[in-house]
Amino acid sequence: MKILVCISKTPDTTAKIAFTDNNTKFAQDNVQWIINPYDEWYALVRAIELKEKDPSTVLHLINVGGADAEPVIRKALALGGDEAIRVNTTSTDSFYIASQIAEVARQGNYDLIFTGKETIDFNGSSIGGMVAELLDMPYVSLAIKFELNGTTATITREIEGGEEICEVNLPVVVSCQKGMAEQRIPNMKGIMGARTKPLKVLEPVAADTLTTVSSFGLPPAKAGVKLIPAENAADLVRLLHEEAKII
Amino acid sequence: MVLVFIDQADGHVKKASYEVLSYGAKVAEQLGTTAEGVVLGAVPADQLAALGKYGVKKIHHVANDALNHFDAQVFTKVIAQVAQAAGSKVIIFSNNVDGKAIAPRLAARLRAGLVPGAVALPETANGFMVKKNVFSGKAFATYTINSDIKIISLNPNSYQVTEGSGTAEVAPFNATVDAPKVKIKAVNKASGEVPLSEAEVVVSGGRGLKGPDNWALIENLAHALGAATACSRPVADEHWRPHHEHVGQTGLTIAPNLYIAVGISGAIQHLAGVNRSKVIVVINKDPEAPFFKAADYGIVGDAFEVIPKITEAVKKLKGMA
Numbered sequence A: 001m002k003i004l005v006c007i008s009k010t011p012d013t014t015a016k017i018a019f020t021d022n023n024t025k026f027a028q029d030n031v032q033w034i035i036n037p038y039d040e041w042y043a044l045v046r047a048i049e050l051k052e053k054d055p056s057t058v059l060h061l062i063n064v065g066g067a068d069a070e071p072v073i074r075k076a077l078a079l080g081g082d083e084a085i086r087v088n089t090t091s092t093d094s095f096y097i098a099s100q101i102a103e104v105a106r107q108g109n110y111d112l113i114f115t116g117k118e119t120i121d122f123n124g125s126s127i128g129g130m131v132a133e134l135l136d137m138p139y140v141s142l143a144i145k146f147e148l149n150g151t152t153a154t155i156t157r158e159i160e161g162g163e164e165i166c167e168v169n170l171p172v173v174v175s176c177q178k179g180m181a182e183q184r185i186p187n188m189k190g191i192m193g194a195r196t197k198p199l200k201v202l203e204p205v206a207a208d209t210l211t212t213v214s215s216f217g218l219p220p221a222k223a224g225v226k227l228i229p230a231e232n233a234a235d236l237v238r239l240l241h242e243e244a245k246i247i
Numbered sequence B: 001m002v003l004v005f006i007d008q009a010d011g012h013v014k015k016a017s018y019e020v021l022s023y024g025a026k027v028a029e030q031l032g033t034t035a036e037g038v039v040l041g042a043v044p045a046d047q048l049a050a051l052g053k054y055g056v057k058k059i060h061h062v063a064n065d066a067l068n069h070f071d072a073q074v075f076t077k078v079i080a081q082v083a084q085a086a087g088s089k090v091i092i093f094s095n096n097v098d099g100k101a102i103a104p105r106l107a108a109r110l111r112a113g114l115v116p117g118a119v120a121l122p123e124t125a126n127g128f129m130v131k132k133n134v135f136s137g138k139a140f141a142t143y144t145i146n147s148d149i150k151i152i153s154l155n156p157n158s159y160q161v162t163e164g165s166g167t168a169e170v171a172p173f174n175a176t177v178d179a180p181k182v183k184i185k186a187v188n189k190a191s192g193e194v195p196l197s198e199a200e201v202v203v204s205g206g207r208g209l210k211g212p213d214n215w216a217l218i219e220n221l222a223h224a225l226g227a228a229t230a231c232s233r234p235v236a237d238e239h240w241r242p243h244h245e246h247v248g249q250t251g252l253t254i255a256p257n258l259y260i261a262v263g264i265s266g267a268i269q270h271l272a273g274v275n276r277s278k279v280i281v282v283i284n285k286d287p288e289a290p291f292f293k294a295a296d297y298g299i300v301g302d303a304f305e306v307i308p309k310i311t312e313a314v315k316k317l318k319g320m321a
């Protein structure tokens, strides 16, 4: 059994969002970088649990990114996993990134590929689907539960207003969200061990860049809150009806 | 030609599909071309023809039984066949659950640039640029699509449905349909409730409600408003509410017309999931709660006293009391 977990690096959830260079670049000063929460808490931890249950499992992590992603990759290795692969490029195009992951996946013959639901900076929710298509594998998105029985996976995924339970034979690509696993804190042994785990750097394969970011912007500031005294709570309903015209 | 994927469940066209139809028709107008729709699975023919009201001339209908259940891999191959046969240059999805599974697959299959989570019409005067939300709603980015075929996945509740008149021609499409590899075993849907991702009004509760037994407060108000219910992350973590109600950075991102937050402090991770709501109402007993900074209307007060008053007033307004 071989599992590949896709790990991306994102700004901390409380990072100040600002742009430089005439609104074409994210302002990185003072930004703390973390493992994308969906990748860490759900995809990686669930994969680690599968390996704990079946120690013969081989668990690899992959990141497509520059050398500046290495501290985040080591942090992921401190949680678990046998080795990490970094494909050395700074492209932000989803198709280009997915092509790199698909190539590594093809070479490594993985049975199971986990991604996060989405990156919290790009909010694409698209790498998993692209990788699955490039590998002609089934894709189960927005998974909240994952159980393995031999080579058959039973997966619960989110649908509008509820959930769906499905069954699929490996190999499969799964995008993971809340419910898959509980967040873990790396222990000292993990942190020490991560330093000596292999982190292979590969050069990217040729692939198309289908999109580019032209500019960034911030939403307009709110006008400010209109406060209604608690005694006149019913007034809120009148304002929503007459002023905001929303109910 | 602009092709719009019309998402359906159990033979009913989803609300998000009307948004993408209206959006697609406008994009087509902008490009000086026509919009057509594609529907997979069984939907009554009159319902399909009626989609003409939203500006599409033709609906390609692939009514194969194997398509009554969703499988991203199978759906992608079918849509690709329709897109190729019809010569579609722009393909539009809703960025809902199904759209998030198919649009990226189709993008990879057709080598088409994808902008997921678009919030506005493309700018086509100079290249093809699409604005999307990034940083969980805290900012937006304008993407340029460089490929010949372009795919846009529109965020739910970001485009006004425009209803006109007219009927669409319904054209059966004979596609090669693979057997799905994903087998659906069970579907658990809370019946009768408004799905959170499609709701226009959402009433949401936080830790300020003290415990699951107090949720009638939220539910009664939601019921009076015809709203969906949501919650903050700790509420779901403590199993006061089902996890699919959790909104925020690590939960669902929603953009209803009205979001009413009760007993929620307004942490930045919570705001990330709701800050695209058109109007935000905050009810919190702490005047310093950060949520008030993001609110349009606010009441500083005890939810247990304030909410029943609001519920009564809503019922009165709607003639329910």
Ligand SMILES: Cc1cc2nc3c(=O)[nH]c(=O)nc-3n(C[C@H](O)[C@H](O)[C@H](O)COP(=O)(O)OP(=O)(O)OC[C@H]3O[C@@H](n4cnc5c(N)ncnc54)[C@H](O)[C@@H]3O)c2cc1C
Pocket (backbone or CB within 6 Å): A013, A037, B205, B206, B207, B208, B209, B231, B232, B233, B234, B235, B246, B247, B248, B249, B250, B251, B262, B263, B264, B265, B266, B267, B268, B269, B270, B273, B283, B284, B285, B286, B289, B301, B302, B303, B304
């Ligand atoms: C990486 C990361 C991701 C996260 N993702 C999310 C996410 O997706 N969604 C999310 O919600 N959180 C998320 N969080 C957690 C977030 O930081 C907050 O801890 C959480 O949103 C707080 O929930 P709350 O407002 O319900 O509770 P609290 O912060 O405890 O606030 C309760 C509020 O209720 C008010 N209150 C108390 N009693 C009453 C009363 N009787 N009447 C009226 N008001 C009352 C209080 O004044 C207070 O403001 C995340 C955190 C991290 C670190």
Ligand SMILES: Nc1ncnc2c1ncn2[C@@H]1O[C@H](COP(=O)(O)O)[C@@H](O)[C@H]1O
Pocket (backbone or CB within 6 Å): A006, A007, A008, A009, A036, A038, A039, A043, A062, A063, A064, A065, A094, A097, A114, A115, A116, A117, A118, A119, A120, A122, A123, A124, A125, A126, A127, A128
């Ligand atoms: N540069 C990257 N390297 C490795 N995995 C990535 C990268 N970008 C995204 N992913 C994975 O794909 C998921 C979805 O990302 P996105 O489509 O960008 O929202 C993330 O949660 C990661 O698991």
